[in-house]
Amino acid sequence: MEQLQIGVSGWQIGLVLVWLGLIGGVSELARRFGYSSEITRKIVHIGAGHVILLAWWFMLPAWIGVAASVIFGAVALISYRWPILPGINSVGRRSWGTFFYAISIGVLMGWCWPQGYPYFGVVGILIMCWGDGLAALVGQRWGTHGYEIWSESKSIEGSLTMALTSAIVVLVVLGTIQGLSLQLLLVAIGVAIAATILEAVSKYGVDNLTVPIGSAATALALSQLLASG
Structure with a gap:
């Protein structure tokens, strides 16, 4: 597949940093107003991932995302020992x-x-942001039908939220590329099932890795399979 011809400018990087700063500020403001730590974490969880949309729209080079993930990953590891990110960890x-x-x-x-298909990466990250984030909030607030997998407590309400949100993300993101179709609906259903299972069986926060990568891979595989069928 034809590779993306991509460049980067200072104002684009600046806008990404402004967005991250805004999300961090909103989270800190919520903390100061007495909202629970779970709410402040979900503000960051849902909001920060939207940098993937900026990276897509600006067609930022892949190396920037890789470098940023290494830097922020290192900061996250340090914050588990020292309170660098009190609103998140x-x-x-x-x-x-x-x-x-x-x-x-x-x-x-x-x-x-x-590879020239950044929208599949966008699908994976937004499912992690919105699907996983809303599933946790709905499950904690309205989750009355619980179940347990590997000592992890889940709820049917939270899992249904995960599935529905994942399907919507696929329809919205891929629908802007290829238009709505029965094929896309089948892709959305398949991705929703995969993402929900991955979120349900993951422990220790590994769903933040398995859900986005698994969702992107499923969306790509199903899209190619149905296109060739």
Whole structure:
């Protein structure tokens, strides 16, 4: 597949940094107004991942995403020991979610950008942001039908939210590229099932890696399979 012809300018990087700063500021403001740590983390979880949209729209080179993921991944590891990111991590918290979050963006940009299909990377990251983020919030607030996998408590309400949100992400993102069709609907259903299973069986925050990469890979595989069928 033809590779993307991509460049970068200072104002584009600046806008990405402004967006991340804005999300961090909103999270800190929520913390100061007494919102729970789970809410402040989800603000960052959902908001920060939208840098993938900026990277797509600006057609930023893959190496920027990879380099940024290494830097932020290192910061995340340090923050597990020292409170560098108090609104995101708790010291000693049994989750590697923030680290995997950063790494997943670098992996998907490093994979999808050079191949010429960045939109599959966008699908993976936005499913992680919105699907996983909303599933946790819905599950905690309205999750009355619980189940357990590998000592991890989940809820049917949260899993249904994950599935529905994942399908919507696929329809919106890929629909802007290829238009809505029965084929795309089948892709959306397949990705929703895969993402929901990956989110349900993951532990210690590894879903921030398995969900985006698994969702992107499933979307790509199903798209190619149905296109050739």
